[in-house]
Amino acid sequence: MAKLTQVYACSNCGAQFPKWQGRCTECGQWGTVAFEAAPRKRISRAQAGSVVTLDTDSRGLGADHRIPSGMLEWDRVLGGGIVPGSLILLxxxxxxxxxxxALQLAAQLSSNQNVLYVSGEESAEQVGLRLKRLQVKQKKLAFLAETDLDVVLATLEETKPQLAVIDSVQTLATDDVPSEAGSVPQVRTATVRLLDVAKANRIALVLVGHVTKEGAMAGPKALEHLVDVVLYLEGDRYHAFRILRGVKNRFGSTNEVGVFDMRNxxxxEVANPSEVFLAERQTGPGSAVTSVVEGSxxxxxxxxxxVNPTVFGMPRRTTSGLDINRLQLLLAVLQKRAGLKLGTHDVYVNVVGGFRVTEPAADLAAALAxxxxxxxxAIPGKLVAIGEVGLGGEVRSVSNLERRLKEAKQLGFTEVVLSNQGKVEAPAGVQVLRVGTVKDAINEVLGRVVERENGS
Ligand SMILES: Nc1ncnc2c1ncn2[C@@H]1O[C@H](COP(=O)(O)OP(=O)(O)OP(=O)(O)O)[C@@H](O)[C@H]1O
Ligand SMILES: [Mg+2]
Incomplete structure (x- = not known):
């Protein structure tokens, strides 16, 4: 008889446990942990897997073959293009x-590849209308409206496209799994089966996935380790910029981002993001410019x-595009080390354009603003501030300075405030102000130490 491997799994998050428990300790849901028995397949010795020697000199290994899409920003994030047979979660x-x-990509690639677009969310008419609206040359595309996983798999095996888009993986369901479409077991089953078919037929798959309110992909952990590449399209829906970020990439680095502009x-694609982010810049008190590095x-x-005096109760600190804890830290440093009294003031900090800054290199600019x-x-209009601010009020040097300075020069900036640590070669025409502390920076840039409390 087959030996049973016993395991208890949560139907919400997919976490596995050796024993039954009333509440899933991973996701906190009650009553979701249930017995899952997987009979282990008995295999004879003759059926053991065949071990091969990988030889990178052999001609059989198709080097680093990729399918470039012609969308430079997409290709950049993937490290040059889609690897045939790879699974990409978007x-x-x-x-x-x-x-x-996904539709733009599919249309773009369909000019010289066999592409299939599968939608479980929209009808052929809806997708056709969208395709018409998009600025793509290719106006014809193979399309399948389907939510039955088994039909999708059969179609893929039958048509063997080089690329297939599945929009979205949460809409697919199979009768073999008792839960409803979109549940973790369904999504995981769909992904595993798609993976099998994709690898066997060398079909590159783009799986579109929704993110829940908490910011997690449904069944996230279950999916992320199954697929080759995980990409997130980010942005603020009230702004036109969209950032495509690589979170995982088995075939390249994950620190590249693609920048897009959402239009009718x-x-x-946005080739020069700085110009767009600074397009409506108004120089006046409270505005500072910094340089952030994303990928290359x-x-x-x-x-x-x-900054406004607090009218009632606790002072408010609000950020958009910047980590709130980073702001709290900066305010504490400004108060203690630069004499700015902000304890009874509301402070709002905003990164213009809906961009999310995660680098401490933006500290100095936020402090100066x-x-x-x-x-x-006002801070001089052609000045860029770059530096991390430490708890001692010191301004620290940051990585990739050369690249940041070059970008500043390219956009016509003439002054840069930097940490006095480390060596810097300033490009011609850019004056570099080196400072040791945030107080020095304020002194140098704004002419005097600001000690008075605003509005008093
Ligand atoms: N007719 C239209 N004209 C201009 N812009 C449109 C039009 N229809 C949609 N859009 C833009 O496209 C965006 C929706 O894009 P899309 O459907 O690709 O998003 P999605 O991430 O796939 O959404 P969902 O999660 O609902 O599937 C809208 O927010 C809107 O900005
Ligand atoms: Mg959609």
Missing amino acids: GGDPGIGKSTL DGLR RAFLVEIQAL IASIVSGQ
Whole structure:
């Protein structure tokens, strides 16, 4: 008799346990852990797997073959293009533009590849209308409206496209799994079976996946380790910028981002993001510019601050595009090390354009923007501030300085404030101000130490 491997699994998050428990300790749901028995297949010795020697010199290994899409930003994130037979998970918030991106990609590639677009969410008519609206040359595309996983698998095996888009993986379901479409067991089954078919037939698959309110892909852990590449389309739905970010990539680095602009006629690639982020810049008190590095590129972004006396109760600290804890830390440093009294003031900090800054290199610019609005003095319009601020009020040097300075020069910036640590070679025409502390930076840039409390 087959030996049973016993395991208890949560139907919500897919976590596995050796014993039954009333509450899943991974996701916190009650009553979701149930027995799952998997009979282990008995295999004779003769059936043991065949071990081969990998030889990178052999001609059989198709080197680093990739399918470039012609969408440079997409190819950049993937490290040059789609690897044949790979599984790509494309996630993002509802309405952010996942279907648009996937359709543009499919249409673009269909000019010289065999592409199939499968939608479980929209009809042929709806997708046809979208295709018409998009600025793509290719106006014909193989399309299948289907939610039955087994039909999709059969179609893939039958038509063997080089690329198939599945929009979305959460809409697919099979009768073999008792739970409803979109549940973790269904999504996981769909992904595993698609993976089998894709690898066997060398079909590259783009699986579109929804992100839940908590920001997790449904069945996230269960899916992320199954697929080769995980991409997220991010952005603020009130702004036109979309950032395509690689979270996992078995065939390349994950630190590249692609920048797109959402327009009526689809997602347009943005070749020079700084120009777009600074397009509507207004120089006045409370505005500072910094340079952030994403992958191999440096962008300039504007950081705005607003400070008002608190009218009632606890002072508010609000950020958009910047980590709130980072702001709290900066405010503590500004108060203690630069004498800015902000304890009874509301502070708002915003990164313009819906861009999300995660680098500490933006600290100095945020601190200067706050000091600038408090003093009522504007920061010179052609100045870029780059540096991490430490708890001692010291300004620290950051990586990739050369790239950041080059970008600043390219956009016509003439002054840069930096840490006095480390060696820097400034490009011609850019004056470099080196500072040791955030207080020095404020002094140098705004002309004097701001000690008075705003509005008093
Ligand atoms: N007719 C239209 N004209 C202009 N822009 C449109 C039109 N229809 C949709 N859009 C834009 O496309 C966005 C939706 O894109 P898309 O359907 O690709 O998103 P999605 O991430 O696939 O959403 P979902 O999670 O609902 O599948 C909308 O937010 C809107 O900005
Ligand atoms: Mg969609």
